[in-house]
């Protein structure tokens with residue numbers, strides 16, 4: 001039970017019943033119990049569309065007179081209800097939420113609803129690539145990205161994380177195909193998969209192309225185009241099984257059978273996407289140094305969090321991502337020790353500061369942990385570091401309040417067991433927390449819930465982090481700060497040597513460069529051309545760095561400092577990555593120093609990006 005004090009804070013926000021109704025779907029999902037969904041796709045590479053059929057088994061528990069499904073830019077060919085052709089309407093488009101598909105029902109309480117559909121060229125969930133845009137240049141490629149609300153542009157569905165069902169998939173394609181389920185046989189051109197664990201629509205995924213696989217652990221494979229397959233195996237094979245074992249120790253055994261990962265072509269817009277049995281990842285992880293595997297730990301952690309225990313709507317997205325970051329860092333801590341966990345948390349805190357600082361006035365509303373999307377705004381607009389890092393820090397704070405991680409571990413196990421296969425809101429989380437720690441109400445009450453959950457901006461308190469791994473990064477940055485402040489006479493080459501950074505891990509370089517980039521934000525410091533040049537002449541390794549996280553920070557330091565020779569370097573690099581985490585802030589930065597150049601580069605590379613990414617950059621640059 002919540003204490004009276006916290007009850008009073010929460011009451012104005014708490015919905016009448018939990019889980020809270022999802023405002024980002026037009027479907028009437030609450031009227032139905034929904035059985036296994038049978039989904040058939042036919043990939044038409046010639047026309048860059050997917051044709052398909054979806055079959056729903058519905059129990060009309062709410063006695064609804066119609067079923068309403070989400071669609072977006074879909075063509076509905078035919079609808080059948082219990083074996084007979086049925087009439088249907090597709091309502092007017094409602095912005096990012098798409099168009100409701102409405103089918104009338106008779107009085108039968110059990111409904112078999114079958115829909116034939118086709119995607120269109122406006123589909124936001126799919127990207128078709130010409131063979132020239134792939135690594136091997138041998139065959140075209142198709143991949144999907146449904147989170148948050150793009151599944152509705154792939155097939156008509158109850159597009160809400162509140163609805164979870166098993167799936168049976170069958171895809172006809174001329175090329176090898178992977179879907180978010182367990183492979184269940186190939187017959188000629190037909191690829192079958194089963195997903196027996198109930199999943200929400202946003203986890204439906206497909207990729208088809210010249211794809212092959214290699215093992216990266218006893219229960220894991222990596223999939224990729226043949227050209228890069230060996231490099232992918234090298235990148236992940238050391239860490240995959242230890243990650244799985246660590247996560248199992250923290251939560252409970254991995255219930256999904258296989259954990260496989262697919263490395264996509266460059267235009268994949270995210271670092272990773274936790275599609276069950278087939279995590280999708282960006283090729284920017286393949287840097288040869290195994291220093292981006294934290295993304296795999298993160299997507300693996302979603303197997304429990306998000307994929308088993310799911311946020312009921314995108315307003316409670318932090319329950320997916322904050323928790324996942326928490327678990328990801330616990331995995332790192334188990335394997336590499338607590339200082340590594342804290343190190344990663346420190347980077348996260350600085351990402352959070354940067355992201356909140358960069359939010360314009362209209363985006364500030366999205367810096368609250370619990371979001372408000374009731375005005376039907378686009379969940380893609382609300383996406384930021386906030387649910388990840390504010391969410392992580394809240395959980396980290398709770399861990400400390402209740403007596404440390406050993407004590408909190410009991411709750412982790414309890415919470416996951418309680419909510420697996422379900423979708424929940426923040427209020428259910430809070431009730432469960434207070435219920436489990438009923439002897440620690442006072443400690444929990446000392447958390448400023450109002451600020452953490454509902455106020456925009458940085459969290460009210462900064463947790464205490466162990467800085468042992470970052471101290472030398474800060475010290476080196478500080479030395480640069482003072483050298484630059486000292487003015488013209490500074491002999492940089494006498495003060496600094498390439499060896500300063502040679503022993504750094506990628507993450508230590510990230511902290512060092514983030515710290516350099518943070519100077520000057522308050523106007524009391526300005527980089528000089530000499531200093532920036534010295535930086536790049538001494539630390540030549542940075543310009544050649546293969547790690548995108550490091551290279552991107554390097555560009556930030558140089559471009560923010562107005563070293564014009566780096567503008568084109570950044571611009572050209574933006575043509576080689578598709579991950580929005582780099583592409584969006586990359587163009588925003590270039591736009592700040594040279595908006596003409598930013599627009600020119602964007603026009604040049606636009607067609608390489610994923611449709612979601614194109615739309616977001618267009619918004620960022622004020623082009624739409």
Ligand code: BES
Nearest residue numbers: 147148270271272273274294295298581
């Ligand atoms: N589920 C997210 C990606 C996502 C979120 C896609 C919302 C669409 C809408 C995924 O698990 C994720 O968080 N990816 C991160 C990587 C990570 C290590 C923080 C990313 O893509 O950067």
Ligand code: ZN
Nearest residue numbers: 298302321324
């Ligand atoms: Zn995630």
